[in-house]
Amino acid sequence: MPKAEETVLQIDLKALKHNYTHLRSKLKDNTKFMAVVKAFGYGSDAVEIAKYLQDLNTDYFAVAYASEGVELRKAGITAPILVLHPIPSNFKTIIENCLEPNLYNAKVLNEFIEMASAENQKDYPVHVKFNTGLNRLGFWENDVDYVVSKLKATNAVKVVSLFSHLAASEDLNEKEFTDSQIKSFKTIAENFINAIGYKPMLHICNTSGILNYPEAHFNMVRSGIGLYGFGNSDKENKHLKPIAVLKTIISQIHKIEKGESVGYNRAFISDGFYKTATLPIGHADGIGRQYGNGKGYVIINGKEAPIIGNVCMDMIMVNITDIDCKEGDEVIIFNDNTTAEALASKANTISYELITSVSQRVKREFI
Numbered sequence: 378m379p380k381a382e383e384t385v386l387q388i389d390l391k392a393l394k395h396n397y398t399h400l401r402s403k404l405k406d407n408t409k410f411m412a413v414v415k416a417f418g419y420g421s422d423a424v425e426i427a428k429y430l431q432d433l434n435t436d437y438f439a440v441a442y443a444s445e446g447v448e449l450r451k452a453g454i455t456a457p458i459l460v461l462h463p464i465p466s467n468f469k470t471i472i473e474n475c476l477e478p479n480l481y482n483a484k485v486l487n488e489f490i491e492m493a494s495a496e497n498q499k500d501y502p503v504h505v506k507f508n509t510g511l512n513r514l515g516f517w518e519n520d521v522d523y524v525v526s527k528l529k530a531t532n533a534v535k536v537v538s539l540f541s542h543l544a545a546s547e548d549l550n551e552k553e554f555t556d557s558q559i560k561s562f563k564t565i566a567e568n569f570i571n572a573i574g575y576k577p578m579l580h581i582c583n584t585s586g587i588l589n590y591p592e593a594h595f596n597m598v599r600s601g602i603g604l605y606g607f608g609n610s611d612k613e614n615k616h617l618k619p620i621a622v623l624k625t626i627i628s629q630i631h632k633i634e635k636g637e638s639v640g641y642n643r644a645f646i647s648d649g650f651y652k653t654a655t656l657p658i659g660h661a662d663g664i665g666r667q668y669g670n671g672k673g674y675v676i677i678n679g680k681e682a683p684i685i686g687n688v689c690m691d692m693i694m695v696n697i698t699d700i701d702c703k704e705g706d707e708v709i710i711f712n713d714n715t716t717a718e719a720l721a722s723k724a725n726t727i728s729y730e731l732i733t734s735v736s737q738r739v740k741r742e743f744i
């Protein structure tokens with residue numbers, strides 16, 4: 378990886394290919410792969426990630442919101458794109474950009490059918506989501522007849538897939554619950570297919586579902602975090618490579634005497650002699666205040682330097698008292714060795730949150 382000259386998020390596309398190949402190797406040959414590139418490709422860059430994965434023959438893409446799908450279309454992504462969380466005011470945009478909505482409740486189902494009809498669509502591809510226990514988005518098991526009756530009354534849309542989402546696929550203590558979700562999904566799918574008379578694709582697995590529930594891959598899987606290098610367990614992490622390295626440099630070094638303070642609110646008061654380094658990265662770049670006051674750390678010349686005092690908007694100060702370093706030296710926030718998952722755990726959060734928080738102000742560099 379090239380040396381940082383400012384704060385930069387370096388994305389290793391070879392690692393992305395490795396993760397994609399590893400996850401695909403867990404699937405049967407005819408199981409389709411949907412790459413989840415919502416939230417700027419989990420903070421890395423949705424467009425670059427999707428272009429690269431499209432070239433590797435990824436079957437499908439998923440985004441959370443319509444605007445994210447529009448960005449992909451503008452960048453030349455031609456593979457089908459599922460919009461996981463469409464909102465009625467976006468329906469026209471969805472159709473204009475050939476995006477495929479998740480129909481998750483009666484309002485969305487009926488209003489989308491109305492829009493597709495008004496736009497003279499025939500068999501417009503849609504996906505129907507059922508809630509099997511996450512209680513977030515989706516029709517309920519006993520809504521099947523209602524949904525099918527609405528779909529049978531129109532030829533404006535056609536169901537490409539039925540899907541559901543697991544609540545705790547990464548937690549094997551919840552295996553019984555996950556099994557019950559899979560069972561409920563099978564019942565829903567059977568009833569739906571019998572009633573509608575054709576067979577949409579079925580999918581329920583996210584990354585941890587792929588790894589822990591091979592019997593539930595159905596026709597397609599939806600992977601996000603695994604592509605970016607995290608498998609939600611030490612065992613799975615060994616086979617994946619974090620694709621993003623967040624780096625910065627030392628802007629300034631200070632010598633702090635006993636009794637002096639560092640940063641806003643004088644949150645750190647020195648009990649002796651300290652050396653600190655000021656780094657050009659702060660909470661506006663994605664290092665939240667919860668990492669301050671010794672919780673989070675960075676790596677400088679191979680050594681851990683804890684954050685001192687409060688995280689500022691554009692800067693943090695770190696303790697380099699025992700580290701041999703100078704202004705301009707490179708600083709690692711996370712990489713494939715000191716991972717985002719490890720840093721996130723210091724602030725009681727998860728890799729998903731830390732990597733998606735790296736703000737758009739931070740330059741992305743593709744390697």
Ligand SMILES: *Cc1c(COP(=O)(O)O)cnc(C)c1O
Pocket residue numbers: 413415461542582583584585599600601602603
């Ligand atoms: C975000 C999301 C995924 C991807 O989950 P990972 O754990 O990142 O693999 C899959 N399905 C749905 C519905 C999602 O919202």
